[in-house]
Amino acid sequence: MTEFRKLTLNSSKNSLHSPRTMSTKNIGIGMAGFGTVGTGVWETIQRNGSLISNRAKGAFSLSIIKAAVRDITKKRIDDAPADLFTTDWQEVVRHPEVDIVVELIGGTTTAFDIVAEAIKLKKPVVTGNKALLAERGKELFALSKQYDTPIHFEAAVAGGIPVIKAVQDSYVGNRIETMSGIINGTSNYILERMTNAGLDYLEALKEAQDLGYAEADPALDVNGWDAAHKAILLATLAYGFSVDPEQVYVRGIERVRTIDIDFATKLGYAVKLLSVVRQHSDGSVELRTQPSFIAKSHILSSVNGVFNAVAVRGDASGEALFYGRGAGKEPTASSVVADLVEAAYTFVHTAGHRGFLPYSESGQLRPIEETETSYYVRFAVTDRPGVIAEIANILANDGIGISGTHSPVDPEDPDKDFVDMVFLLHKCPFGKLQETLKKCEALDCVTEEPVVFRIEKLATS
Amino acid sequence: MTEFRKLTLNSSKNSLHSPRTMSTKNIGIGMAGFGTVGTGVWETIQRNGSLISNRAKGAFSLSIIKAAVRDITKKRIDDAPADLFTTDWQEVVRHPEVDIVVELIGGTTTAFDIVAEAIKLKKPVVTGNKALLAERGKELFALSKQYDTPIHFEAAVAGGIPVIKAVQDSYVGNRIETMSGIINGTSNYILERMTNAGLDYLEALKEAQDLGYAEADPALDVNGWDAAHKAILLATLAYGFSVDPEQVYVRGIERVRTIDIDFATKLGYAVKLLSVVRQHSDGSVELRTQPSFIAKSHILSSVNGVFNAVAVRGDASGEALFYGRGAGKEPTASSVVADLVEAAYTFVHTAGHRGFLPYSESGQLRPIEETETSYYVRFAVTDRPGVIAEIANILANDGIGISGTHSPVDPEDPDKDFVDMVFLLHKCPFGKLQETLKKCEALDCVTEEPVVFRIEKLATS
Numbered sequence: 001m002t003e004f005r006k007l008t009l010n011s012s013k014n015s016l017h018s019p020r021t022m023s024t025k026n027i028g029i030g031m032a033g034f035g036t037v038g039t040g041v042w043e044t045i046q047r048n049g050s051l052i053s054n055r056a057k058g059a060f061s062l063s064i065i066k067a068a069v070r071d072i073t074k075k076r077i078d079d080a081p082a083d084l085f086t087t088d089w090q091e092v093v094r095h096p097e098v099d100i101v102v103e104l105i106g107g108t109t110t111a112f113d114i115v116a117e118a119i120k121l122k123k124p125v126v127t128g129n130k131a132l133l134a135e136r137g138k139e140l141f142a143l144s145k146q147y148d149t150p151i152h153f154e155a156a157v158a159g160g161i162p163v164i165k166a167v168q169d170s171y172v173g174n175r176i177e178t179m180s181g182i183i184n185g186t187s188n189y190i191l192e193r194m195t196n197a198g199l200d201y202l203e204a205l206k207e208a209q210d211l212g213y214a215e216a217d218p219a220l221d222v223n224g225w226d227a228a229h230k231a232i233l234l235a236t237l238a239y240g241f242s243v244d245p246e247q248v249y250v251r252g253i254e255r256v257r258t259i260d261i262d263f264a265t266k267l268g269y270a271v272k273l274l275s276v277v278r279q280h281s282d283g284s285v286e287l288r289t290q291p292s293f294i295a296k297s298h299i300l301s302s303v304n305g306v307f308n309a310v311a312v313r314g315d316a317s318g319e320a321l322f323y324g325r326g327a328g329k330e331p332t333a334s335s336v337v338a339d340l341v342e343a344a345y346t347f348v349h350t351a352g353h354r355g356f357l358p359y360s361e362s363g364q365l366r367p368i369e370e371t372e373t374s375y376y377v378r379f380a381v382t383d384r385p386g387v388i389a390e391i392a393n394i395l396a397n398d399g400i401g402i403s404g405t406h407s408p409v410d411p412e413d414p415d416k417d418f419v420d421m422v423f424l425l426h427k428c429p430f431g432k433l434q435e436t437l438k439k440c441e442a443l444d445c446v447t448e449e450p451v452v453f454r455i456e457k458l459a460t461s
Numbered sequence: 462m463t464e465f466r467k468l469t470l471n472s473s474k475n476s477l478h479s480p481r482t483m484s485t486k487n488i489g490i491g492m493a494g495f496g497t498v499g500t501g502v503w504e505t506i507q508r509n510g511s512l513i514s515n516r517a518k519g520a521f522s523l524s525i526i527k528a529a530v531r532d533i534t535k536k537r538i539d540d541a542p543a544d545l546f547t548t549d550w551q552e553v554v555r556h557p558e559v560d561i562v563v564e565l566i567g568g569t570t571t572a573f574d575i576v577a578e579a580i581k582l583k584k585p586v587v588t589g590n591k592a593l594l595a596e597r598g599k600e601l602f603a604l605s606k607q608y609d610t611p612i613h614f615e616a617a618v619a620g621g622i623p624v625i626k627a628v629q630d631s632y633v634g635n636r637i638e639t640m641s642g643i644i645n646g647t648s649n650y651i652l653e654r655m656t657n658a659g660l661d662y663l664e665a666l667k668e669a670q671d672l673g674y675a676e677a678d679p680a681l682d683v684n685g686w687d688a689a690h691k692a693i694l695l696a697t698l699a700y701g702f703s704v705d706p707e708q709v710y711v712r713g714i715e716r717v718r719t720i721d722i723d724f725a726t727k728l729g730y731a732v733k734l735l736s737v738v739r740q741h742s743d744g745s746v747e748l749r750t751q752p753s754f755i756a757k758s759h760i761l762s763s764v765n766g767v768f769n770a771v772a773v774r775g776d777a778s779g780e781a782l783f784y785g786r787g788a789g790k791e792p793t794a795s796s797v798v799a800d801l802v803e804a805a806y807t808f809v810h811t812a813g814h815r816g817f818l819p820y821s822e823s824g825q826l827r828p829i830e831e832t833e834t835s836y837y838v839r840f841a842v843t844d845r846p847g848v849i850a851e852i853a854n855i856l857a858n859d860g861i862g863i864s865g866t867h868s869p870v871d872p873e874d875p876d877k878d879f880v881d882m883v884f885l886l887h888k889c890p891f892g893k894l895q896e897t898l899k900k901c902e903a904l905d906c907v908t909e910e911p912v913v914f915r916i917e918k919l920a921t922s
Binding site for chain 2: 239
């Protein structure tokens with residue numbers, strides 16, 4: 001993996017520093033804030049910049065030109081140009097080569113000024129600041145309209161999960177009936193640890209803080225307001241009006257106790273901090289965040305740890321679930337970069353259509369023979385002494401490990417001939433397995449082509 | 462709900478038949494095929510056309526102008542204009558008011574001609590035809606490039622789940638490491654019924670056919686090729702090159718037997734028809750579809766019935782899961798309409814930015830007091846005779862039903878005073894509950910503000 005990344009990094013660097021084609025526009029990015037997520041954005045563009053340009057059919061490339069930080073002496077990345085950082089955000093926003101401004105400083109005061117100033121300069125803004133848009137979105141969207149300059153905010157809700165684009169674009173033909181979200185990872189982690197490890201609230205909170213999931217001041221996480229800000233944005237997206245946060249009902253998890261968790265478990269529920277957005281038949285929108293009991297039969301109840309999920313129900317789409325990492329350096333950077341690409345297209349919309357086109361000359365399928373998993377193989381056999389040994393010998397001679405074997409026995413007639421033999425086999429290349437199975441098939445006790453199932457080792461979340 | 466839909470339908474009709482503003486462009490849609498999904502597209506635009514225009518800030522409205530069908534006498538919708546239908550697809554594609562062509566006839570021959578012809582006329586195409594793009598995408602994308610005219614195909618993979626847009630746009634900054642998909646609902650239904658109802662393969666297949674999930678000729682579903690076509694499209698999207706279907710390894714579920722399911726269950730696995738797309742460190746792409754064992758601990762194993770899901774892992778985003786209805790009239794129509802809106806923007810890209818802006822004047826929050834669920838309420842109490850009765854009386858007088866009550870008892874000291882009383886309460890407006898709880902709080906045996914959890918009744922999938 002390391003080797004591949006290195007290769008990509010090199011080619012990416014080349015594409016950033018040398019012109020691709022005459023028509024490739026270099027889009028300059030200015031960053032306000034360069035902490036964890038900002039560093040993730042830098043690294044993602046370094047690593048995948050060339051891939052991004054290819055996917056955009058060479059219409060543009062992305063470069064970070066300037067970044068405003070509080071402490072200019074702090075080491076953030078290895079290969080930063082000497083003049084990348086400044087302490088003056090105005091220098092970033094007004095920089096002549098900065099086409100798009102990324103706001104990642106958080107808060108609702110300086111961040112507001114930065115976003116407003118960028119929009120007035122007609123520079124599209126990408127932000128992950130849910131508090132800013134939930135509290136002061138009304139003013140900022142008015143500016144966005146007045147100056148005909150977009151604000152993109154995929155990173156503001158549920159980190160790396162593209163739920164903003166789903167609600168805004170993919171479900172544009174739907175009246176959104178409900179959105180139910182587990183959208184604060186810290187709260188979800190604490191509730192899960194109270195449930196599965198029997199910790200009380202303060203123990204679980206301390207654990208979350210020790211692991212870096214909760215801030216030193218975890219107030220906005222555990223009092224429900226971080227989730228509520230995201231729910232406000234989802235409601236605004238789905239129903240089109242600005243929501244006054246003061247009218248929103250919000251309760252956090254501070255008063256959840258072990259007794260509540262135990263009771264819920266006994267009744268078949270999971271306790272989650274749930275944000276609910278629902279439109280009623282009179283058009284009014286229910287919007288609330290609070291600890292909730294969710295039936296264990298619903299897929300939302302299995303969203304554990306710091307993961308986030310939003311269940312969206314549209315009048316045409318039916319129910320869908322979006323699940324993934326709701327925070328963290330790289331997932332959030334992934335969403336910022338997606339918004340940067342969307343914003344970049346506004347600069348090159350005359351350079352061809354935005355629909356998908358194949359963009360790679362070099363792609364190739366891996367021969368199926370070289371793919372590897374563990375396997376479950378069922379043989380149809382004629383029962384006679386030595387069947388298992390014969391098959392096992394062939395497997396052994398070819399170096400394929402057996403982790404288990406079984407012939408189903410009829411409980412009412414244990415002496416009845418068996419007709420099926422099952423083998424569980426260790427990981428090996430599929431081509432090798434196929435060759436070996438051909439030899440097995442040639443045995444006179446094997447009556448048809450063996451049936452193979454892959455045992456997939458999926459990453460567990 | 463019916464009343465609301467009727468209202469929306471009316472206002473939608475108005476917007477379709479009267480000009481909105483001077484700058485609203487009417488986008489004409491031509492349909493090739495008007496079966497189940499086509500009818501769903503018509504109904505969705507009728508019902509939500511006004512909403513769609515509002516979300517596009519009035520930049521355009523959508524109208525279906527002309528539709529090619531095989532049998533012009535067949536009744537399809539109630540309110541079709543007399544001249545809507547024709548048997549000649551050329552009439553649709555060449556119609557001067559048709560700006561965008563929707564191809565929903567299926568197959569890879571006439572469908573190819575229709576898509577090719579539309580592109581040559583520089584009319585964007587929206588299609589749900591996975592076989593067409595998987596088998597002949599190379600030729601069609603070459604035309605798309607040559608004529609600078611996009612092909613949109615969200616409806617071709619996983620029905621109402623926006624996984625195409627996610628991979629193409631939301632994860633544009635990621636190297637996609639793996640995509641693992643359960644993307645054939647019929648196969649998934651059959652496997653689930655074999656697992657949970659103990660049916661054998663033929664019984665489960667017959668049941669799926671009786672329920673309308675499987676076609677009379679279910680070959681493409683159960684032989685894995687429907688899923689494989691979708692996986693080919695996902696691979697092409699993620700890695701940018703056209704895949705030759707003949708090089709793709711595909712096995713269906715025809716040879717899965719009860720013994721395999723039982724064995725998998727015993728070992729802690731679920732059996733699924735899984736499509737795997739994975740890029741290796743040498744750049745080559747593993748692409749295969751076959752019956753697979755998936756650990757029950759992985760969220761994909763809980764995708765049941767006709768639902769679809771795709772787990773996507775990007776190098777920045779981490780793992781995300783997209784889950785929802787993979788087929789059916791309305792979910793597929795939802796994706797077609799999203800693509801129509803995306804295509805429509807290509808006609809109005811000078812009419813303002815595409816970023817989100819609030820678009821509704823009339824939106825309002827529902828007062829939290831009017832929202833209803835069931836509740837779990839925990840009271841902190843001083844244990845003395847009559848505590849339960851006093852609280853229960855207040856609840857009864859206010860007409861709030863109790864479905865259960867409980868005071869946790871210390872097993873080692875059952876006579877110890879209890880300090881917590883839990884009530885499970887029937888559904889009522891939250892405002893009513895709050896008033897009643899105020900009265901309870903005033904009881905001298907209640908020592909602090911009661912803690913309330915919502916019991917959320919989420920739609921089960």
